[in-house]
Amino acid sequence: xxxxxxxxxxxxxLTLALVVPATASAAxxxxxxxxxxxxxxxxxxxxNYCEEGEGTGRTTCPLRAALEAAARVTVIGVEEIAxxxxxxxxxxxxxxxxxxxxxxxxCRPGKEEFTCPVRLQGAGASRTFIxxxxxxxxxxxxxxxxxxxxxxxxxxxxxxxxxGLFGEAAVTLREDVFTDDSADxxxxxxxxxxxxxxxxxxxxxxxxAFAGGAIATHDVQLAVSRSxxxxxxxxxxxxxxxxxxxxxxxxITDSTIxxxxxSSTGGGILLGSEGALHLAYSTIAANTAATGSSIAVFFAGxxxxxxxxxxxxxAACVTGSTATAGGPNILFPAGGCSFAGTPPTTANPLLxxxxxxGGVGETMPLLRGSPAVxxxxxxxxxxxxEGADVDERGQPxxxxxxxxxxxxxAGGDAGITLSGSASSTVAGASLEVTAxxxxxxxxxxxxxxxxxxxxxxxxxxxxxxxxxxxxGLTTTVLCRLGTIAPSQHIPITITARAExxxxxxxxxxxxxEQADFNPANNSAATAILxxxxxxxxxxAAQTPPASSGTALVGRSLPLSHGRLLLKLTCAxxxxxGCHDAFALYSGSGRLPALAGSKHSHRRATLLxxxxxxxxxxxxxxxxxxxxxxxxxxxxxxxxxxxxLVLSLRTSARTTTHRYSILAG
Numbered sequence: 001x002x003x004x005x006x007x008x009x010x011x012x013x014l015t016l017a018l019v020v021p022a023t024a025s026a027a028x029x030x031x032x033x034x035x036x037x038x039x040x041x042x043x044x045x046x047x048n049y050c051e052e053g054e055g056t057g058r059t060t061c062p063l064r065a066a067l068e069a070a071a072r073v074t075v076i077g078v079e080e081i082a083x084x085x086x087x088x089x090x091x092x093x094x095x096x097x098x099x100x101x102x103x104x105x106x107c108r109p110g111k112e113e114f115t116c117p118v119r120l121q122g123a124g125a126s127r128t129f130i131x132x133x134x135x136x137x138x139x140x141x142x143x144x145x146x147x148x149x150x151x152x153x154x155x156x157x158x159x160x161x162x163x164g165l166f167g168e169a170a171v172t173l174r175e176d177v178f179t180d181d182s183a184d185x186x187x188x189x190x191x192x193x194x195x196x197x198x199x200x201x202x203x204x205x206x207x208x209a210f211a212g213g214a215i216a217t218h219d220v221q222l223a224v225s226r227s228x229x230x231x232x233x234x235x236x237x238x239x240x241x242x243x244x245x246x247x248x249x250x251x252i253t254d255s256t257i258x259x260x261x262x263s264s265t266g267g268g269i270l271l272g273s274e275g276a277l278h279l280a281y282s283t284i285a286a287n288t289a290a291t292g293s294s295i296a297v298f299f300a301g302x303x304x305x306x307x308x309x310x311x312x313x314x315a316a317c318v319t320g321s322t323a324t325a326g327g328p329n330i331l332f333p334a335g336g337c338s339f340a341g342t343p344p345t346t347a348n349p350l351l352x353x354x355x356x357x358g359g360v361g362e363t364m365p366l367l368r369g370s371p372a373v374x375x376x377x378x379x380x381x382x383x384x385x386e387g388a389d390v391d392e393r394g395q396p397x398x399x400x401x402x403x404x405x406x407x408x409x410a411g412g413d414a415g416i417t418l419s420g421s422a423s424s425t426v427a428g429a430s431l432e433v434t435a436x437x438x439x440x441x442x443x444x445x446x447x448x449x450x451x452x453x454x455x456x457x458x459x460x461x462x463x464x465x466x467x468x469x470x471x472g473l474t475t476t477v478l479c480r481l482g483t484i485a486p487s488q489h490i491p492i493t494i495t496a497r498a499e500x501x502x503x504x505x506x507x508x509x510x511x512x513e514q515a516d517f518n519p520a521n522n523s524a525a526t527a528i529l530x531x532x533x534x535x536x537x538x539x540a541a542q543t544p545p546a547s548s549g550t551a552l553v554g555r556s557l558p559l560s561h562g563r564l565l566l567k568l569t570c571a572x573x574x575x576x577g578c579h580d581a582f583a584l585y586s587g588s589g590r591l592p593a594l595a596g597s598k599h600s601h602r603r604a605t606l607l608x609x610x611x612x613x614x615x616x617x618x619x620x621x622x623x624x625x626x627x628x629x630x631x632x633x634x635x636x637x638x639x640x641x642x643x644l645v646l647s648l649r650t651s652a653r654t655t656t657h658r659y660s661i662l663a664g
Contacts, residue, residue: 030119031073032082033066040093043068063090063130064097070118071101071143082119085151087127095136096156100143100169115143122151125177125203125360132156137166138181144169144195148176156181161216162191163207172198175360183209186241187216188232194219200385202227203361209234211270212241213260219244225385226392228256228361230354236270238262238287243272253280254383254392256363256407258354262289266296267313275302281376281383281391283364283406285312285351292316297323297337304337308376308383310349310406326382328375330405347371349406352514357408357443359393365443366410366515373410373515376403395442400517413441414484415521416450416510420528427501427533430461433526434493435508439484440521447513448481454496454506456609459581462495475611484512499581501532562631564624566644570614578616583609584624584642586633605629607642 033050042064043049046057049065066083073081081101101116120139122128128151132138138156139148146169153176156163163181165171171192178189188209190197197220204214205228213232215222222242229239238260242250250271257268267287271277277297284294294313297304300320307327317323317337324340331337331344350370354362366372380389380403389397391409399409414437421432437450454460454475463469467479479492498504507525516522558565570578585604607630612622626634633642 030080030082031078032084033061033069034084035063035066035086035090036061038062038088038090040064040091042094064092064094067097067099067118067120071098073101073116074103080117080119082121085120085122085128085130087123089129089131091131092133092136092138095133096138096140096166097130098140098142099148100141100146102143115145117145117147119147119149120151121147121149122176124150125152125175128152129154132163132181135159137162137164137183139165141165141167141169141171144171146170147172147174149174150176152177152179154178154180156183158183158185161185161193162187163209164189165191167192167195167197169195171195172200173202174200176202177360178202178204178214179206181207185209186211186218188212188234189214191216192220192222193217196220197222199224199227201225201360203230204228204239205230205232205361207232211236212239213237213262214239216241217243217250222250224250224252224255226254226359226390226394228258228354228359228363228392229260230256230362231259233261233263235263236265238267238289240269241266241272242270242275242277244274249274249276251278251280252282254385254390254407255282256354256361256392257282257284258286258364260287262287265289265291265298265316267293269295271295271297271299271302271304273299273302275299277302277304279304279306279309279311281308281380281397281403281405281407283310283312283351283408285310285349285364286354287313289314292336295337297321306339306344308380308403308405310351310372311344312349312351327377328405330372330375345371345375350515351406357393358395361392363392363408364406365408366404366406367513368511368515370410370515372405373517374398374400374402374404376405378402398517399441404515404517410515410517411441411443412439412445412512412514412516413518413521414438414445414448414510414512414516415440415518416508416524418452418506418508418524418526420504420506420526425498425528426531427498430495430497431504431528432493432495433506433528434491435510435524436489436491437479437481437484437510438489439486441517442486443514444483444485445512445514446483448484448510449512450479450481450490450492450508450510452477452479452492452494452506452508454494455504456611457498457500457502457581458504459497459499459611460494460613461497464492464494467492467494469613498528498530501530504528504530559626559634562626562634564608564626566612566622566624567619568612568614568622569619570616578614580614581609581611582624582644584626584630584644586629586642607633 039062041062048057050061050069051058070081132155135157137158138153153164163183164178182188188207189204213234214229239257267289268284294311295315297317302321304323306329310330312332315336323337325342329344330349334346350367352365357363380397392407397403397409417436425431439445470476505527509523584607608624608626610624614620
């Protein structure tokens with residue numbers, strides 16, 4: 001252990017540790033004090049707190065006492081003092097906590113006027129909770145640099161500035177949550193003036209203030225990276241108020257600002273006088289305000305620049321301010337700030353609701369069809385944090401052909417393959433078609449739907465539970481698969497019967513609620529060769545096909561807008577219901593199914609074909625769309641006669657009837 005030059009009676013229990021914070025590329029020497037009790041007590045109650053040795057209070061180290069001890073450290077030859085706070089709830093019955101070390105030339109020998117950095121290191125925002133005393137702020141940082149990491153700071157109530165944190169120094173927030181904090185003036189969650197504020201991998205939500213519901217800064221360079229500011233409220237600046245800045249005042253990178261509310265100006269961000277705001281691959285959406293629901297640039301001379309970002313909601317720029325686009329963006333709706341440079345896209349970005357998708361804060365996923373997908377170019381280097389091109393959740397960019405706009409890089413990849421049961425089968429025999437739906441990406445997919453389409457002349461025999469079929473010129477089987485996890489596969493097998501010979505081409509598609517970064521594998525097709533059924537021996541009696549159990553209701557079939565309406569009834573007790581193929585032919589000429597006949601009459605003209613499934617004991621109306629020949633007949637003859645054939649099979653005798661077609 002390295003002994004330190006300490007004030008009397010303080011910190012003789014400190015130990016030296018080598019740690020590598022996530023922001024560092026090399027080891028940082030760090031002196032640490034570990035909190036070991038949830039009681040709220042300071043050195044004023046017992047000067048032996050956080051000390052080694054025997055005696056009253058020794059080895060006991062409350063959070064308040066640990067921070068007071070850290071503030072008294074002088075030159076120790078290390079680069080940071082860490083107060084380590086284990087999992088638990090720390091209720092501040094004695095009021096706000098002061099954090100920082102005011103001693104100059106501390107920590108780094110040979111460097112003058114350098115105050116010692118202090119880090120409050122929790123065990124994670126979901127494990128370490130620091131809760132305010134009634135009617136007080138939570139943390140006060142008047143000397144810096146100060147880092148708050150891995151903790152939830154909640155319940156602060158300030159009659160002045162900064163409900164969760166009041167700072168007048170260089171402040172860094174890392175992997176924190178600030179929630180349910182409020183201030184009568186500015187900065188419901190965090191207020192910093194005359195310093196710097198870096199916010200990384202942090203969620204600031206559910207806070208309130210007169211201005212700057214989440215964050216308020218005065219004369220401060222503010223950087224927000226991979227963080228979410230949501231559901232905060234204020235009169236001005238629902239999420240962020242930045243005043244009296246100089247370039248670069250605010251940079252917001254790979255971050256989400258959503259569901260914040262300002263009763264007056266700037267639902268998401270209000271940029272004050274002498275301000276400069278730069279957005280990079282961030283999402284500003286679903287905020288509300290009387291003026292500038294997303295962003296309000298409120299003073300002449302202020303500047304707004306954006307690249308790779310989504311601004312969903314009114315962006316209001318006062319006359320004399322400037323807005324510049326350094327790359328593609330989405331500005332929806334059009335209007336408000338007029339961007340020089342690359343014109344923004346004005347289409348609806350199709351954003352999902354705020355939800356937990358990884359990372360500390362909630363994010364807004366891109367939905368199917370979003371114009372933000374693959375729209376940001378092949379490089380997102382400007383959005384890189386700590387040397388990596390990632391989105392807010394830490395997912396790599398790009399995932400598809402190019403980066404996605406906004407804070408969320410779509411990681412879902414719905415895919416489907418299709419195969420037949422055999423390379424060759426015979427007309428009238430059953431066959432199987434199997435689709436395999438999967439998620440080849442890193443994000444789970446919700447609302448997944450897969451469909452398999454079969455051509456006319458194929459009768460559907462069986463589908464999996466939860467799937468439904470629609471008959472028309474083709475039969476489409478739709479299966480709602482719900483949620484698919486990454487690498488999960490769901491097979492779908494349907495059974496059918498091909499009535500006529502030829503090449504049966506089946507196809508399949510898959511889609512999800514979320515955007516898909518790789519649409520190339522969303523469809524598949526397979527061909528199955530259907531051979532003619534063997535002809536019966538010469539002179540052998542031909543046996544008609546077994547009854548399907550289907551009866552046609554009525555002898556006149558209405559026709560409207562090119563679609564024939566067939567009312568079909570399936571007899572009660574028919575095993576498995578009625579699976580029928582049907583074809584409509586002109587009223588004269590022989591049927592193609594009897595092509596082997598020796599008769600020489602001209603062949604009847606096919607007017608329409610399709611198939612349907614009717615449950616046993618039920619009556620259904622099936623729509624049959626006329627092809628070109630049927631439409632021509634409809635235009636010239638009202639009504640006309642035609643023949644309808646049910647369950648047509650090759651080389652089988654078929655009894656047909658003439659029906660009156662009443663064209664509409």
